[in-house]
Amino acid sequence: MRETKMGTRAIWAGEKDQLAFGATQVPVVHSVSFGYDDMDEWYDVAIGKKKGHIYGRNTNPTVEAFEEKIRILEGAEAATSFSTGMAAISNTLGTLLFPGDRVVSIKDTYGGTNKIFTEFLPKQKIDVTLCDTGDHEEIEKEIAKGCKVLYLETPTNPTVKITDIARMARAGKEAGAIVIVDNTFATPINQNPLALGADLVIHSATKFLGGHADALGGSVCGSKELVESIYHYREINGATLDPMSAYLLLRGMKTLKLRVDRQSENAMAVARYLQTVDVVESVFYPGLEDHPGHEIAKEQMNDFGGMLSFAVKGGVDTLRHLLPKLKYANRAANLGSVETIVGPSRTTSHVECTPEERAAMGIPEGLIRYSAGIEDIEDLIYDLEQAFQTLPESLFVNS
Numbered sequence: 438m439r440e441t442k443m444g445t446r447a448i449w450a451g452e453k454d455q456l457a458f459g460a461t462q463v464p465v466v467h468s469v470s471f472g473y474d475d476m477d478e479w480y481d482v483a484i485g486k487k488k489g490h491i492y493g494r495n496t497n498p499t500v501e502a503f504e505e506k507i508r509i510l511e512g513a514e515a516a517t518s519f520s521t522g523m524a525a526i527s528n529t530l531g532t533l534l535f536p537g538d539r540v541v542s543i544k545d546t547y548g549g550t551n552k553i554f555t556e557f558l559p560k561q562k563i564d565v566t567l568c569d570t571g572d573h574e575e576i577e578k579e580i581a582k583g584c585k586v587l588y589l590e591t592p593t594n595p596t597v598k599i600t601d602i603a604r605m606a607r608a609g610k611e612a613g614a615i616v617i618v619d620n621t622f623a624t625p626i627n628q629n630p631l632a633l634g635a636d637l638v639i640h641s642a643t644k645f646l647g648g649h650a651d652a653l654g655g656s657v658c659g660s661k662e663l664v665e666s667i668y669h670y671r672e673i674n675g676a677t678l679d680p681m682s683a684y685l686l687l688r689g690m691k692t693l694k695l696r697v698d699r700q701s702e703n704a705m706a707v708a709r710y711l712q713t714v715d716v717v718e719s720v721f722y723p724g725l726e727d728h729p730g731h732e733i734a735k736e737q738m739n740d741f742g743g744m745l746s747f748a749v750k751g752g753v754d755t756l757r758h759l760l761p762k763l764k765y766a767n768r769a770a771n772l773g774s775v776e777t778i779v780g781p782s783r784t785t786s787h788v789e790c791t792p793e794e795r796a797a798m799g800i801p802e803g804l805i806r807y808s809a810g811i812e813d814i815e816d817l818i819y820d821l822e823q824a825f826q827t828l829p830e831s832l833f834v835n836s
């Protein structure tokens with residue numbers, strides 16, 4: 438059978454089974470419980486013999502449509518959902534890891550994920566090894582020592598580093614590890630970790646999937662067996678996606694392909710423009726030929742995505758002048774929305790670190806994360822130009 442393309446899937450996938458009364462849109466089913474007059478039918482649904490719903494913490498029709506859409510976009514056997522991206526990550530790790538187990542990951546994972554690795558898992562006597570993100574040999578060496586879970590995220594926050602998923606998944610498989618990839622930055626439009634050998638793919642649906650910065654959510658896709666055990670952990674522990682958010686995410690996802698294509702295009706143009714600006718010290722974007730992960734990104738991604746970052750001369754003082762001048766950018770701790778969003782790493786993703794720690798992680802104090810929106814590129818570049826022009830000369834006398 439001919440496979441549908443991603444743009445078509447984003448629109449149609451997952452919806453049909455939930456439609457009723459001739460409605461063309463999935464309803465928001467707010468009912469917490471689902472009642473049955475027939476005791477036998479109720480029993481069959483409760484034990485999973487018959488399709489249906491019992492209680493909103495377990496399953497819900499609107500939520501099921503969201504799960505089905507992301508399942509099809511990621512090309513997975515099964516999918517489940519969560520109240521937030523962090524719930525997806527913590528519930529997955531909670532399902533898979535026990536005292537005495539070992540996790541191998543990278544230093545540049547999302548801030549919340551890093552806290553799980555450095556603060557919470559050690560308390561449960563789970564051994565965590567965090568490798569240098571770009572160092573494939575080091576990661577392979579650590580994997581070969583044995584681990585239960587290999588946890589990756591690519592591209593990373595905020596310097597958009599790239600890890601070779603196929604190569605790491607091969608090493609993980611050899612060591613008998615479950616390979617997890619946080620695919621939030623790339624989205625299924627630009628990268629399909631399962632096709633590259635990963636076992637589970639996680640999303641913060643809050644970001645690009647929803648795409649409008651108006652709903653929190655998370656998802657996990659993978660084999661039926663793994664996803665069912667993670668679903669079971671979630672249905673008991675209770676980090677359930679609520680139906681209204683599921684609806685907003687579903688609606689957002691219909692335009693995922695359009696948005697991500699445009700965001701990738703805009704990010705590339707902004708990155709190229711920033712390279713020509715004197716005040717800009719460095720630009721990090723995997724689409725640029727001089728980015729250390731460029732060749733791998735070209736291989737494993739369809740496009741380079743909507744996220745980039747850049748460092749300005751004069752550090753924080755320059756940011757203080759520059760950021761308020763932007764007319765078409767929200768200054769906020771979020772990403773992946775239709776609006777362009779900017780945020781300094783020192784106040785967003787890496788606020789808990791000292792300046793020295795940030796420096797050790799290769800994050801200059803003047804680093805700005807730039808999440809390209811879907812605005813017209815001429816306006817985004819004009820906006821940056823006019824903001825750079827307002828910077829007082831005095832900022833750079835010493836730099």
Ligand SMILES: *Cc1c(COP(=O)(O)O)cnc(C)c1O
Nearest residue numbers: 521522523524547621641643654
């Ligand atoms: C935002 C984010 C998360 C966490 O998602 P929430 O929905 O905010 O809990 C996880 N991973 C990445 C890469 C993110 O950007």
